[in-house]
Amino acid sequence: MSKILVVDDEQSICWGITKVATMLGHEAEVAASAEEGLRLAQTSKPDVLVLDVRLPGIDGITAVEQFRQVLGDVPIIIITAFGDMQTAVRAVRSGAFEYLLKPFDVAEIRAAIERALRTSPVAENTAETAAPAAGDEPQLVGQTPVMQELFKQIALVAATDTSVLLQGESGAGKELVARAIHQHSASADRPFVAVNVAALSPTVAESELFGHVAGAYTGAQRGRDGLLVQANGGTLFLDEVADIPLPIQVKLLRAVEQGEVLPVGADQPVKTRFRIIGASHQNLKQRVQEGEFRHDLYFRLCAFEIVIPPLRQRADDIPLLVQHFASHLAPTPRAFAEETLAELARRPWHGNVRELRNAIEHAHVVARSGLVMPEHLPPAQPSFQATGDGNHEQQLTEASRARADELLSDPALAGDVYNRFLSEVERPLLNRAMDRFSGEYAPAARALGLHRTTLKKKLEEYEVPE
Numbered sequence: 001m002s003k004i005l006v007v008d009d010e011q012s013i014c015w016g017i018t019k020v021a022t023m024l025g026h027e028a029e030v031a032a033s034a035e036e037g038l039r040l041a042q043t044s045k046p047d048v049l050v051l052d053v054r055l056p057g058i059d060g061i062t063a064v065e066q067f068r069q070v071l072g073d074v075p076i077i078i079i080t081a082f083g084d085m086q087t088a089v090r091a092v093r094s095g096a097f098e099y100l101l102k103p104f105d106v107a108e109i110r111a112a113i114e115r116a117l118r119t120s121p122v123a124e125n126t127a128e129t130a131a132p133a134a135g136d137e138p139q140l141v142g143q144t145p146v147m148q149e150l151f152k153q154i155a156l157v158a159a160t161d162t163s164v165l166l167q168g169e170s171g172a173g174k175e176l177v178a179r180a181i182h183q184h185s186a187s188a189d190r191p192f193v194a195v196n197v198a199a200l201s202p203t204v205a206e207s208e209l210f211g212h213v214a215g216a217y218t219g220a221q222r223g224r225d226g227l228l229v230q231a232n233g234g235t236l237f238l239d240e241v242a243d244i245p246l247p248i249q250v251k252l253l254r255a256v257e258q259g260e261v262l263p264v265g266a267d268q269p270v271k272t273r274f275r276i277i278g279a280s281h282q283n284l285k286q287r288v289q290e291g292e293f294r295h296d297l298y299f300r301l302c303a304f305e306i307v308i309p310p311l312r313q314r315a316d317d318i319p320l321l322v323q324h325f326a327s328h329l330a331p332t333p334r335a336f337a338e339e340t341l342a343e344l345a346r347r348p349w350h351g352n353v354r355e356l357r358n359a360i361e362h363a364h365v366v367a368r369s370g371l372v373m374p375e376h377l378p379p380a381q382p383s384f385q386a387t388g389d390g391n392h393e394q395q396l397t398e399a400s401r402a403r404a405d406e407l408l409s410d411p412a413l414a415g416d417v418y419n420r421f422l423s424e425v426e427r428p429l430l431n432r433a434m435d436r437f438s439g440e441y442a443p444a445a446r447a448l449g450l451h452r453t454t455l456k457k458k459l460e461e462y463e464v465p466e
């Protein structure tokens with residue numbers, strides 16, 4: 001029988017974990033604060049400590065070190081309902097054995113306790129390194145469970161030098177995640193070199209990445225370090241990694257595996273070591289199957305894969321993101337009306353967080369002063385991922401189908417879907433026409449093929465400012 005000490009001010013959590021411990025044949029003690037837990041730990045010497053982060057006195061993570069002094073290497077399971085980036089990083093750096101996000105189910109805490117009791121604690125990785133100041137961090141905003149899980153994965157991988165593959169739709173935050181991994185890693189003070197592979201012209205890609213010596217080609221009067229050498233000791237972020245031409249993939253793999261590159265025209269390799277983070281909105285595994293991406297480079301990259309969820313899967317974060325982006329729009333951030341927030345929550349956000357940020361900036365400009373209303377928002381971005389062939393009509397059909405599905409599956413809109421759908425399409429059309437004709441009804445109505453008074457009436461219905 002082992003002893004488990006649970007430190008949490010939430011009685012229901014203490015009760016639940018005590019139940020699990022008893023079920024496993026162990027004994028549990030509970031404390032409602034770190035101070036009380038430390039007193040208990042002195043006498044009862046538990047085999048596992050389950051520690052909440054937000055506690056009335058000293059917070060859980062700060063208390064880890066004091067618990068270590070009393071309990072040595074006893075496994076510590078940190079639990080929290082507030083899994084922001086800082087907390088996840090501090091938890092991993094504190095050397096906690098496990099980091100669980102509330103709400104967790106019985107099976108999760110049970111598995112964590114069983115693992116903790118089986119494992120002899122490791123002393124490595126427990127050194128607390130100063131976390132970078134909050135102001136230096138990339139601002140990855142989010143509170144939804146999927147974002148908390150993302151913070152946890154960032155914190156875990158940041159503590160290692162493993163290669164990372166970031167998969168996610170365009171604008172979902174892949175580069176921001178890559179920066180967060182770098183900033184929370186041991187090489188935070190070393191370079192972070194970001195390369196958008198798709199933007200590199202194939203003719204210069206090789207010399208950009210690997211460098212060249214003087215005289216390597218016409219016009220190369222001086223030698224130049226490539227991006228891989230510039231990233232030495234730090235992180236190389238390869239955005240749109242799926243677009244790397246096959247011959248360059250071979251050279252890249254060799255560079256990563258051997259820690260050296262051969263600049264164009266050189267006969268001596270140059271040493272360079274860095275963590276590589278690749279990102280793609282395409283399914284890289286599929287590209288491997290299609291023979292467009294080397295499987296050996298893929299396996300090297302996907303040592304740790306993080307999938308960044310699209311914004312529509314974390315719509316509850318939208319108000320927080322709105323506040324975040326609006327607060328950066330000096331000098332006076334404007335308030336968003338309830339109906340604007342409701343409209344933002346409804347949109348599909350095919351362009352993800354980038355589209356949301358742009359929409360907030362646009363609305364700020366258009367609203368000029370006072371509350372930001374729905375009509376100040378730009379039209380929602382259609383899904384370009386459905387066809388990707390530049391055929392606007394087909395894209396619009398796809399986007400309309402997707403939106404129709406969303407509206408039809410919302411029980412709150414039953415009986416109003418037809419009007420709602422048409423108004424969503426009509427409003428941007430009328431707005432656009434008014435914009436094009438500098439707010440003049442007559443030419444806008446002529447172009448639309450509507451009577452002037454009909455246009456005016458419809459605009460009034462939509463409350464489009466004149």
Ligand SMILES: Nc1ncnc2c1ncn2[C@@H]1O[C@H](COP(=O)(O)OP(=O)(O)OP(=O)(O)O)[C@@H](O)[C@H]1O
Nearest residue numbers: 139140141142169170171172173174175176353354
């Ligand atoms: N969780 C977030 N909190 C705050 N800002 C975010 C978040 N996610 C993304 N952003 C912002 O959204 C914009 C797009 O993010 P980012 O460039 O990281 O996306 P991406 O997935 O790399 O896009 P692409 O695939 O098109 O390169 C940036 O301005 C970024 O700062």
